[in-house]
Amino acid sequence: MRKLLFVLVIMMAIGGVLGLLMRQDSGYVLIAYNGVTLETSLWVLVVAIVITLFVLSWVKRILFVLLRPSNSLSKLTDSLATKRATKNTIRGMLELVGGNWRKAEKLLTNSANNVSYPLINYIGAAYAASEQDEHERSKTLLRTAHQSTPEAEFAIGFAQSQIQMRQGHYEGALASLLRLQKLKPKHRQILKMLVSVYTKLKDWDALFELTPTLKKEGIFDNDNMLEIERNAFWALLNKINFRNKLGESNKDLVADVEALWNKLDTLSQDDHMRQLYAQTLISFNDEEKAEHFIRHSLNNKWSEALIYEYGNLRELAPKKLLANCEGWLKKEPHSANLLLVCGRLSQSLRLWGKAKDYYEHAFSLDSQSEALAELSRLLKAMGDIKASQDIMMASLNQASDRLKALPLPQEH
Numbered sequence: 001m002r003k004l005l006f007v008l009v010i011m012m013a014i015g016g017v018l019g020l021l022m023r024q025d026s027g028y029v030l031i032a033y034n035g036v037t038l039e040t041s042l043w044v045l046v047v048a049i050v051i052t053l054f055v056l057s058w059v060k061r062i063l064f065v066l067l068r069p070s071n072s073l074s075k076l077t078d079s080l081a082t083k084r085a086t087k088n089t090i091r092g093m094l095e096l097v098g099g100n101w102r103k104a105e106k107l108l109t110n111s112a113n114n115v116s117y118p119l120i121n122y123i124g125a126a127y128a129a130s131e132q133d134e135h136e137r138s139k140t141l142l143r144t145a146h147q148s149t150p151e152a153e154f155a156i157g158f159a160q161s162q163i164q165m166r167q168g169h170y171e172g173a174l175a176s177l178l179r180l181q182k183l184k185p186k187h188r189q190i191l192k193m194l195v196s197v198y199t200k201l202k203d204w205d206a207l208f209e210l211t212p213t214l215k216k217e218g219i220f221d222n223d224n225m226l227e228i229e230r231n232a233f234w235a236l237l238n239k240i241n242f243r244n245k246l247g248e249s250n251k252d253l254v255a256d257v258e259a260l261w262n263k264l265d266t267l268s269q270d271d272h273m274r275q276l277y278a279q280t281l282i283s284f285n286d287e288e289k290a291e292h293f294i295r296h297s298l299n300n301k302w303s304e305a306l307i308y309e310y311g312n313l314r315e316l317a318p319k320k321l322l323a324n325c326e327g328w329l330k331k332e333p334h335s336a337n338l339l340l341v342c343g344r345l346s347q348s349l350r351l352w353g354k355a356k357d358y359y360e361h362a363f364s365l366d367s368q369s370e371a372l373a374e375l376s377r378l379l380k381a382m383g384d385i386k387a388s389q390d391i392m393m394a395s396l397n398q399a400s401d402r403l404k405a406l407p408l409p410q411e412h
Contacts, residue, residue: 085114089121101128109141112148119149123159130163138163154183161193170200191219195228204235211264222266229264230273236260237280250284257281258289268297275305287315295324304337311341318348336366343374352382
């Protein structure tokens, strides 16, 4: 619009100048040839020349069409076909986004041959065919896409892997994704899709090997990364436990568990995973490593679940363990589990009075603590049967307070 306005202003200015010149002096032109003379003004001659040139240009165009009609008609037809195909491609993509798969596939396929870049048409049509469960047709469209644009190998492979995952063909999707990863090792979406495929295939070893790359490239946030590592750790730990049942040496199993834990370092943020790791070390009879892990973990971040496992160490000197626990009590005086462990370790050292005090303190902080049963058993063994029974009755009364209001049979 601005260009048109600018041209009009220029033409008006030129016209004004020419009009002014024509009024001042119209000029005089005399043409004589072979006894014929032509007299006119300069400006009339200029106008006549301009009109003649314009007419000649149109005559040239008409003659070109008449002399080469097939070529001219072909250009006109091709132009119209290209415009129609471009319009249908846009319509097809809109239908694809709108979920009208059949119509989208038809529009995109029919217009592919008449657009300058048919790759988009064939990939879109392949998506649409797959959504109709026409898997063979989808594969054919992808092959056609590759034939039309061989240099677009990555884009076609990416589309193929997405379609395979939607169809549930995870083995095929994995093969496609591994090829793409070789082309672009740090591609974020490829790495995310690999995680999904490995999870679906339960290929935890491969997922385990992929985790360093995921962390280095920052593919997932901490919560998602923790979830991935948690699933991998559970599955791989089950494999290690199965090897334990087959009689493999504890030393080898512990080494594998340690390597697994150290590589999946996000797990240290999860209390339950820390507890599971400690339980595993204890079950494989390596209490020294379990004690070292628990002690350092608790010094960094306190955990009620983890301190409970500290009381399950049976082969180490209880005196040293109790000293460590009483050191933690200065920082965590209200930890019921820590007091329970202190009581058990004191009882192991035959410090009956000290154990009783720890149990009572733990029970006062948490009425659901195992300290209640420990205290009752200890008092009974010490000969204070009445106190033991009173504690058990108090526990039953507390439990009855939590019972739901339900109908009971009437007394007769």
